[in-house]
Amino acid sequence: MENNEYLEVFIEESKEHIQSLNDQLLILEKEPENMGTVGEIFRSAHTLKGMAATMGYQDLADLTHKMENVLDLVRNDQLKITTAIIDVIFQAVDQLEGMVLDIVDGGDGSSDVQGLVNKLQAIESKEDPESINTQEAPTTNEKTSPSIYGHFNQLDQFETAILDQSLESSHYNLEIKVKLNENCLLKAARVYMVFEVLEQVGEVIKSDPSVQELEEENFELEFHVLLVTKDTPEEVKKKILKVSEIEEVTVSVFDHHKQESISSTTESEAEDAGIENRTENKQQTDNKKKTTKAVTSKTIRVNIDRLDGLMNLFEELVIDRGRLEQISSSLKHAELQETVERMTRISGDLQNIILNMRMVPIEQVFNRFPRMVRQLSKDLGKKINLEIVGAETELDRTVIDEIGDPLVHLIRNALDHGVETPENRKANGKNEEGHLLLKAYHSGNHVFIEISDDGAGINRDKVVSKAIANKVITDEEASQLSDKQVYQLIMSSGFSTADVISDVSGRGVGLDVVKNTIESLGGSITIESEEGKGSLFSIQLPLTLSIISVLLVEVEKEKYAVPLSSIIETAIINKNDILNAHNKKVIDFRGKVVPLIDLKNVFEVPTEEEDDELYSVVIIRKGDKMAGLVVDTFIGQQEIVLKSLGDYLGNVFAISGATILGDGQVALIVDTNTLIN
Amino acid sequence: MEEVSNYKSIVIELDKEEYAIPVEVVGAIERMQHITRVPKTASFVKGVINLRGVVTPIIDLRERFGMSSIESTDSTRIIIVQMENFSVGFIVDAAYDVLDIPEESIEPAPKVIGTVDADYIEGVAKVGKRLIMLLQLDRVLSQESFVNAKGLEG
Numbered sequence: 001m002e003n004n005e006y007l008e009v010f011i012e013e014s015k016e017h018i019q020s021l022n023d024q025l026l027i028l029e030k031e032p033e034n035m036g037t038v039g040e041i042f043r044s045a046h047t048l049k050g051m052a053a054t055m056g057y058q059d060l061a062d063l064t065h066k067m068e069n070v071l072d073l074v075r076n077d078q079l080k081i082t083t084a085i086i087d088v089i090f091q092a093v094d095q096l097e098g099m100v101l102d103i104v105d106g107g108d109g110s111s112d113v114q115g116l117v118n119k120l121q122a123i124e125s126k127e128d129p130e131s132i133n134t135q136e137a138p139t140t141n142e143k144t145s146p147s148i149y150g151h152f153n154q155l156d157q158f159e160t161a162i163l164d165q166s167l168e169s170s171h172y173n174l175e176i177k178v179k180l181n182e183n184c185l186l187k188a189a190r191v192y193m194v195f196e197v198l199e200q201v202g203e204v205i206k207s208d209p210s211v212q213e214l215e216e217e218n219f220e221l222e223f224h225v226l227l228v229t230k231d232t233p234e235e236v237k238k239k240i241l242k243v244s245e246i247e248e249v250t251v252s253v254f255d256h257h258k259q260e261s262i263s264s265t266t267e268s269e270a271e272d273a274g275i276e277n278r279t280e281n282k283q284q285t286d287n288k289k290k291t292t293k294a295v296t297s298k299t300i301r302v303n304i305d306r307l308d309g310l311m312n313l314f315e316e317l318v319i320d321r322g323r324l325e326q327i328s329s330s331l332k333h334a335e336l337q338e339t340v341e342r343m344t345r346i347s348g349d350l351q352n353i354i355l356n357m358r359m360v361p362i363e364q365v366f367n368r369f370p371r372m373v374r375q376l377s378k379d380l381g382k383k384i385n386l387e388i389v390g391a392e393t394e395l396d397r398t399v400i401d402e403i404g405d406p407l408v409h410l411i412r413n414a415l416d417h418g419v420e421t422p423e424n425r426k427a428n429g430k431n432e433e434g435h436l437l438l439k440a441y442h443s444g445n446h447v448f449i450e451i452s453d454d455g456a457g458i459n460r461d462k463v464v465s466k467a468i469a470n471k472v473i474t475d476e477e478a479s480q481l482s483d484k485q486v487y488q489l490i491m492s493s494g495f496s497t498a499d500v501i502s503d504v505s506g507r508g509v510g511l512d513v514v515k516n517t518i519e520s521l522g523g524s525i526t527i528e529s530e531e532g533k534g535s536l537f538s539i540q541l542p543l544t545l546s547i548i549s550v551l552l553v554e555v556e557k558e559k560y561a562v563p564l565s566s567i568i569e570t571a572i573i574n575k576n577d578i579l580n581a582h583n584k585k586v587i588d589f590r591g592k593v594v595p596l597i598d599l600k601n602v603f604e605v606p607t608e609e610e611d612d613e614l615y616s617v618v619i620i621r622k623g624d625k626m627a628g629l630v631v632d633t634f635i636g637q638q639e640i641v642l643k644s645l646g647d648y649l650g651n652v653f654a655i656s657g658a659t660i661l662g663d664g665q666v667a668l669i670v671d672t673n674t675l676i677n
Numbered sequence: 678m679e680e681v682s683n684y685k686s687i688v689i690e691l692d693k694e695e696y697a698i699p700v701e702v703v704g705a706i707e708r709m710q711h712i713t714r715v716p717k718t719a720s721f722v723k724g725v726i727n728l729r730g731v732v733t734p735i736i737d738l739r740e741r742f743g744m745s746s747i748e749s750t751d752s753t754r755i756i757i758v759q760m761e762n763f764s765v766g767f768i769v770d771a772a773y774d775v776l777d778i779p780e781e782s783i784e785p786a787p788k789v790i791g792t793v794d795a796d797y798i799e800g801v802a803k804v805g806k807r808l809i810m811l812l813q814l815d816r817v818l819s820q821e822s823f824v825n826a827k828g829l830e831g
Contacts, residue, residue, distance in 0.1 A: 316730045558714060603716035643732045645715070645725060647763040648818070653717045658725060658732045666713040666725050666732055 032081040066120040175254035202229025418455030487527035552635035
């Protein structure tokens with residue numbers, strides 16, 4: 001079916017609309033009087049309905065239709081927003097999301113929507129039974145073919161509302177009849193050009209035949225457009241006539257109340273009437289403009305695989321560039337050198353662009369949290385104010401994809417275990433409403449994501465006793481642990497401090513998974529907490545997974561890359577400073593005993609026995625643990641592109657991947673996390 | 678492969694014997710180049726090379742077949758083989774051109790061929806005076822066969 005090619009677009013856009021529904025509903029809940037928001041919600045629901053109907057997802061369309069009806073009542077002041085209504089709408093949005101996900105998974109998006117439809121119906125009819133009848137109009141309107149009605153005799157209520165609004169804000173509502181030249185070959189192209197002109201001067205509300213039919217050249221020579229604009233009919237006409245192959249343009253003022261054209265003199269009255277409402281309306285039109293802009297803004301969706309392919313090819317180019325640089329410097333040919341230099345600069349810019357393309361604002365992950373927090377705080381009977389800071393912070397797409405679940409878990413955790421119930425908070429002299437702060441920011445080559453709450457904090461004794469009970473640590477160990485180390489314990493497997501195991505969290509399998517995921521992304525997580533004041537979970541992540549900074553080292557004739565993120569510093573150590581502790585070589589490094597790991601032994605590098613007096617050591621860390629890697633020479637710091645070793649070799653001990661150096665050779669990347677244990 | 682009437686293959690040489698690799702899976706034939714050793718892998722895994730931006734593991738077929746390994750010469754080649762999910766390179770003594778082996782000349786592998794374990798030999802073809810052994814690549818690369826050798830990895 002030809003729908004298939006639209007399916008992807010449908011899914012993406014549906015997701016966007018559902019997200020926007022969620023966002024706007026949250027705003028609406030806080031500001032029930034905000035009609036602009038209702039308008040937005042209505043718009044999203046309406047588009048969704050239209051798309052679903054086009055794609056043949058009937059259940060989806062039915063549900064959105066009912067939603068739309070309820071929203072319409074709200075918009076027309078026939079219904080007051082209550083939490084109960086918002087709840088039902090949220091449920092509906094959830095179901096919509098489920099259906100869209102089903103479609104993503106290859107399902108047909110059908111689902112039993114009857115329950116929700118009835119609920120929405122109940123809301124609808126309880127307030128104003130008559131409205132059902134009026135509501136039917138737009139649906140039939142959508143379903144009947146355009147040929148049945150006149151040009152714009154039947155507008156749905158939303159369209160009418162826009163027209164009303166535009167009149168109030170002294171815009172013109174114009175009905176435009178465009179007749180194309182008989183010899184016009186590419187009718188669709190001309191139509192497109194006309195629409196482009198129209199969109200520059202105003203907003204197209206409706207067209208007859210529909211835009212889709214126009215695109216398919218499914219019309220004779222004439223078409224009608226309903227336009228809201230600031231320009232006078234004359235100006236609009238002139239502008240349209242600039243498009244070639246147009247035979248005739250008739251522009252008249254459209255009055256949807258009388259549904260017939262009237263002279264433009266009445267406009268002045270409308271203008272007078274509109275002045276008082278202008279500010280408010282202006283805001284609304286502005287909002288609307290913004291959304292239209294967002295839809296039409298020049299973005300394309302690109303499959304991430306293609307970007308990866310681009311990246312791979314570019315890396316090839318970089319390697320060749322390195323070779324060219326070498327050749328040109330050895331040839332000492334001035335012109336060649338100049339060209340190569342230019343090429344280097346350009347490819348440097350190119351590299352930045354390609355890397356930036358993979359960056360996505362973390363908003364994508366964050367924007368589902370307000371909804372989740374709302375639901376959770378309801379379920380848990382807690383009051384929570386979620387604050388999000390730095391949602392625009394950009395991260396590599398691969399990291400974004402992975403980081404969602406861990407964050408969900410941490411937030412659930414903070415709400416369930418962190419923030420206390422309103423009664424408890426009151427008793428402790430705190431504000432009834434708990435505060436949850438979600439913050440993302442860049443720092444150096446890393447992105448930090450912090451989740452902090454002003455809840456109960458972590459009870460050290462409770463953690464310790466639980467850890468001992470669960471045999472995570474022993475009695476003796478417990479007394480020696482610092483607070484920070486104790487907090488880290490809650491992320492070890494088989495651990496849950498909540499007294500009552502709840503649905504939300506507390507199965508004790510979560511936090512260790514969170515920790516593992518973050519570490520597998522090359523990041524780390526730390527916990528700070530003060531009892532009674534709250535806790536802070538701080539996640540540190542690399543900006544990108546595909547390009548990392550490393551220290552290149554040499555062991556005999558082999559080159560290895562050690563990720564800079566795990567290096568504390570490098571040191572040259574005299575042989576005499578190496579101590580023996582329990583048959584292990586250790587050094588005293590800034591007052592700490594650090595075990596030495598000889599890369600030669602770990603990697604079984606073929607060696608010629610030759611003992612140096614001085615050892616080059618890279619001090620690495622994993623959490624609080626440190627180790628010194630003994631290498632032969634440090635080559636230097638470099639940005640490298642991470643590559644996998646491929647499926648055939650699978651997981652190789654202490655090697656996390658490979659990279660291609662400037663000379664075209666492969667260097668292996670040391671997995672420092674497995675070395676420290 | 679049994680139903681193919683003409684077995685199109687690339688003939689390679691290992692220790693003076695000839696072997697055939699089906700031509701469809703051969704992605705490229707490369708000259709010997711620098712191989713980066715990957716520690717703690719099976720002994721016949723020589724390491725990885727940069728094959729046009731893709732890190733590709735290299736297997737020494739001599740060692741895989743239990744022959745003594747030799748220094749590379751001018752004729753040493755790396756045959757890049759594309760399997761379903763990955764590609765690997767085989768180091769061989771030499772690679773000759775493509776040969777059409779008529780199906781009727783292919784016989785099932787004899788129970789004993791020298792010292793080599795016969796499970797990765799699919800059959801033997803007699804072409805003129807040449808005796809060519811057809812390789813069963815899945816077996817050559819099979820995980821089990823080098824799990825033992827890889828044991829170190831733990």
